[in-house]
Amino acid sequence: MDQGLHGEVAGRMSGIGQRYTRGRRSLVEVLADTPGPLTAAELVAASASIPQSTVYRNLAVLGQAGVVHRVVGTDEFVRYELSEAVTGRHHHHLVCRRCGAVEDFAAPSGLERSVTTLMDAIGADRGFRAETHRLDVVGTCSGCSS
Amino acid sequence: MDQGLHGEVAGRMSGIGQRYTRGRRSLVEVLADTPGPLTAAELVAASASIPQSTVYRNLAVLGQAGVVHRVVGTDEFVRYELSEAVTGRHHHHLVCRRCGAVEDFAAPSGLERSVTTLMDAIGADRGFRAETHRLDVVGTCSGCSS
């Protein structure tokens, strides 16, 4: 398990005046162990003994700390993952329009550079302060194309 | 106003055994006249006299026909726009994380080509049938960065 992860998270939590409690740590561990974003329901199921209301509340707090962020796919559920600032891994998502599953993937660095250039240009052209980007590839996952 | 638009939509509707009624046409017109996706509430407000339940139901039907599609931003509202198949204009979105506003923009064709190449590669690598992509630039719009 990544030793620096909890230190980084603890620092961000205390930075906004919040404690890094056992329950919050357990959420972060589940997210760190999963290779893709999870729905709130999946997190509730995975963290037996943490009630739903606490899971939601802590996801909100972790979100304010910049530890966790929300991923929207094509279904009605919001998904959560550790933020790039914490994992150090910039990535994008494969979204299945059938079952709603979301999986991570990394884009080639050339493409990322093109996107960065585009973001700068948009700032200049439109007065929009571009901060980040989302690139989702939408289609049908291997499980659903049977 | 685009004369071919309604013909195209009518064809798609009858293709799935649905009528292209006055109310549905009025929704399509509002969407065609607006340079960006609209929330359901905005559509209800813009189409005075069409009740909310009908707006939602017709958006769902137009979605099945491939005429309209859903856009998710950063706030809790789903937005709707005419699909690329109907407008012929491939584009992406600028999303303000402050106010949630969504605006269209076109990416340079070189970037689009890189994304297409990437989508093909993903199909080969992972068995994911890539059908389309979403590229959103997230930041702060000019109105919100005062």
Next chain:
DNA sequence: AACTAGAACAGGAATGATTCTCATTTCAAC
């Protein structure tokens, strides 16, 4: 080791965008 004040928690109720229901109205074809 107990005290205390504030934070976090547990459980359940409330919220609100979206979807569903069903009685009524419209439409298209005969």
Next chain:
DNA sequence: GTTGAAATGAGAATCATTCCTGTTCTAGTT
């Protein structure tokens, strides 16, 4: 102009998410 199916209108229902409230835990102090 009748008829049967589809669309509409109004409101109720759904359900992921958020809020509320009383209780429990924690960190810092003596």
